[in-house]
Amino acid sequence: AQSVAQPEDQVNVAEGNPLTVKCTYSVSGNPYLFWYVQYPNRGLQFLLKYITGDNLVKGSYGFEAEFNKSQTSFHLKKPSALVSDSALYFCAVREDTNAGKSTFGDGTTLTVKP
Amino acid sequence: DGGITQSPKYLFRKEGQNVTLSCEQNLNHDAMYWYRQDPGQGLRLIYYSQIVNDFQKGDIAEGYSVSREKKESFPLTVTSAQKNPTAFYLCASSMAPTSLNGYTFGSGTRLTVV
Numbered sequence: 001a002q003s004v005a006q007p008e009d010q011v012n013v014a015e016g017n018p019l020t021v022k023c024t025y026s027v028s029g030n031p032y033l034f035w036y037v038q039y040p041n042r043g044l045q046f047l048l049k050y051i052t053g054d055n056l057v058k059g060s061y062g063f064e065a066e067f068n069k070s071q072t073s074f075h076l077k078k079p080s081a082l083v084s085d086s087a088l089y090f091c092a093v094r095e096d097t098n099a100g101k102s103t104f105g106d107g108t109t110l111t112v113k114p
Numbered sequence: 115d116g117g118i119t120q121s122p123k124y125l126f127r128k129e130g131q132n133v134t135l136s137c138e139q140n141l142n143h144d145a146m147y148w149y150r151q152d153p154g155q156g157l158r159l160i161y162y163s164q165i166v167n168d169f170q171k172g173d174i175a176e177g178y179s180v181s182r183e184k185k186e187s188f189p190l191t192v193t194s195a196q197k198n199p200t201a202f203y204l205c206a207s208s209m210a211p212t213s214l215n216g217y218t219f220g221s222g223t224r225l226t227v228v
Binding site: 009032034036041042043044045046049051090092101102103104105106107 | 118120149154155156157159162172202204206214215216217218219220221222224
């Protein structure tokens with residue numbers, strides 16, 4: 001079975017500071033990992049993914065994420081936060097043997113204050 | 115532009131009524147998914163379809179039904195058997211069940227029982 005956990009319901013950072021949104025996962029096989037962002041009353045938008053290769057992946061809007069196999073983590077990061085980054089962020093995982101079905105975390109609300 | 119269209123954006127249902135949520139995509143994607151989003155609970159999979167004329171139950175299928183008669187369309191019916199249907203419903207698609215890309219989401223339908 002596959003699962004994903006986002007341990008923080010809320011993350012608050014000041015504009016210009018670095019941000020981290022945490023995600024840990026559990027799978028039986030190899031993980032495919034994704035981050036999505038959701039703005040109020042909208043669908044989710046894909047940010048970035050890890051499939052294989054370099055542990056540091058770069059995505060949209062200056063976001064990046066680091067895959068750590070030993071810690072089963074895939075934390076989302078950004079060097080300098082913007083107020084416009086404030087949104088709900090979801091981590092998702094899919095096992096390489098599990099065709100099609102992704103499991104999503106409960107989401108983390110990121111608030112960036114001016 | 116290619117994408118997923120969900121309609122209506124807002125839907126009100128009376129007790130005991132069946133209602134159908136529309137999801138249409140012009141991305142030529144094989145796989146389609148329905149998720150339910152409740153505050154603090156993330157996204158939960160209702161049904162998914164990997165190919166036309168085939169679909170599988172997700173984690174919370176009770177009280178819901180779907181059809182996949184056309185590749186472009188994956189409507190969701192919320193039946194009177196669903197005891198707590200008030201939620202935000204999201205439709206998503208991917209190129210293939212084993213696609214390594216993330217999902218494309220629609221903008222959602224907010225269903226309220228009145």
